[in-house]
Amino acid sequence: MAGSVNKVILVGNLGKDPEVRMTQGGAKIVSFTLATSDTWNDRASGERRERTEWHRVVIFNDRLADVAERFLRKGRQVYLEGSLQTRKWTDQGGQERFTTEVIIDRFRGELTLLDSRPDGEAGGQYGAPAERRQAAPAYSGNAGPDDEIPF
Amino acid sequence: MAGSVNKVILVGNLGKDPEVRMTQGGAKIVSFTLATSDTWNDRASGERRERTEWHRVVIFNDRLADVAERFLRKGRQVYLEGSLQTRKWTDQGGQERFTTEVIIDRFRGELTLLDSRPDGEAGGQYGAPAERRQAAPAYSGNAGPDDEIPF
Amino acid sequence: MAGSVNKVILVGNLGKDPEVRMTQGGAKIVSFTLATSDTWNDRASGERRERTEWHRVVIFNDRLADVAERFLRKGRQVYLEGSLQTRKWTDQGGQERFTTEVIIDRFRGELTLLDSRPDGEAGGQYGAPAERRQAAPAYSGNAGPDDEIPF
Amino acid sequence: MAGSVNKVILVGNLGKDPEVRMTQGGAKIVSFTLATSDTWNDRASGERRERTEWHRVVIFNDRLADVAERFLRKGRQVYLEGSLQTRKWTDQGGQERFTTEVIIDRFRGELTLLDSRPDGEAGGQYGAPAERRQAAPAYSGNAGPDDEIPF
DNA sequence: TTTT
């Protein structure tokens, strides 16, 4: 392959609080769904139409998994970069299924919180835990190692 | 929605010649699969690993559908931008299935051919039709209207 | 040229209200500066460092120039895509100078407002004019033509 | 800053072989100019117009600086991601000048070679050194640390 | 000049 690029850029809002799970090896994996929305005027009717797209995001990168666990909550707006990956799995009936996810792993991906909320007004609006209320609410980072992350 | 972004950027190679179909309304739809590839050294074994990801791309934009039909062929390397869309369909057994595609439509998307081949050396390498051999082999365009496309 | 890509993606805040000017031909041109910021821990001292980068953005696209004029104000957070262009000019001393700008023109570019403010709480925070207070505060659009813009 | 993004994506060709220099601290810095090109039909005359844009790229990331030094040559086509940075300097007359560059540093950036050339046909076309002729000609990497780079 |  003469060089390839597989990149997704999303700005959207979390549909729910993220799910956190640990691998047997002790690595943290955080996943959530992110909504993006398009609105347009229908050509025929002139009516305003809207379509919401739901994206499944999975973070394998240890550091960004930590950040996601601490700062991401239902409703929060986020900018992220990841790559597309389609995973095969078998359903209860033994049928092959495919699920496409946006992956942030140790190689690639970024996560930036966009709608920082000052302490006072956060008001549990996003179910923010203690950490978020105390920490700087805006975070930005890429998939690099600890000492190379600008925050 | 306080502003959202849904963007995919891919550089890869077509797995097959594109498929062209027409809607009842006479619009052209072109679809193809695009391969991207990652290679890395496994942390444990140190072995070189490779993973190819296949992306399903669908072009609803009339102009870019034309370009894709004329210039894209199996193996050809392309840069493209589109947006993610997951479509629900029902399989033969009546089961709901989901397929995620990269959409280039009248609103958004770009297509740029990267591996232009001068006439002499094309040699049918990509099954290029007459048009491609005669036309300028590198094309770039976005999803805008006819007179706004830079080519 | 075998296909090329020239794309800038920025999320930042306007340093001032945008400037609007008209060409002799009656086209509207809107320009502003956008701040992006990086923070990181210095490797040697461990101190937290910050650097703000200022980007000069110029919108030649009629539709997005209108949107920018109506909705963008000092402090507002925006996502945008454009392309890089370096312009030569001559200073008062007759010396050649170069300025690099992020261009949104009739061919390419996008503009999405990220920090929509409901009427009630906008509070003149961004000097929002009457239009903004009345209109839907979140806007998203690309450089396409009128009837192809999703808003 | 409530989260910001400063990203440039370019696909273009090197204008010259890259320049390599070392800092006093022993870090390698590689810089080059990259051409991107737009062609369009003029609205008034209908004539085909072309404009080439030159981008100044500077790589501070050790690993990618190595890759650039070894594999990049005049004419080579590359995909890269970096961030915009405007640097102030003083010319011989004591006047302040500004230069905008695309930076790939230890925090952010990617570099992917697009026009891989098999050994046989490279033919010194890009002044490829011994390494390039022997090594896998397609390379892709991001700004992460050694053991996290997929190649 | 923004923002946190």
Next chain:
DNA sequence: TTTT
């Protein structure tokens, strides 16, 4: 399931 988000958001406006």
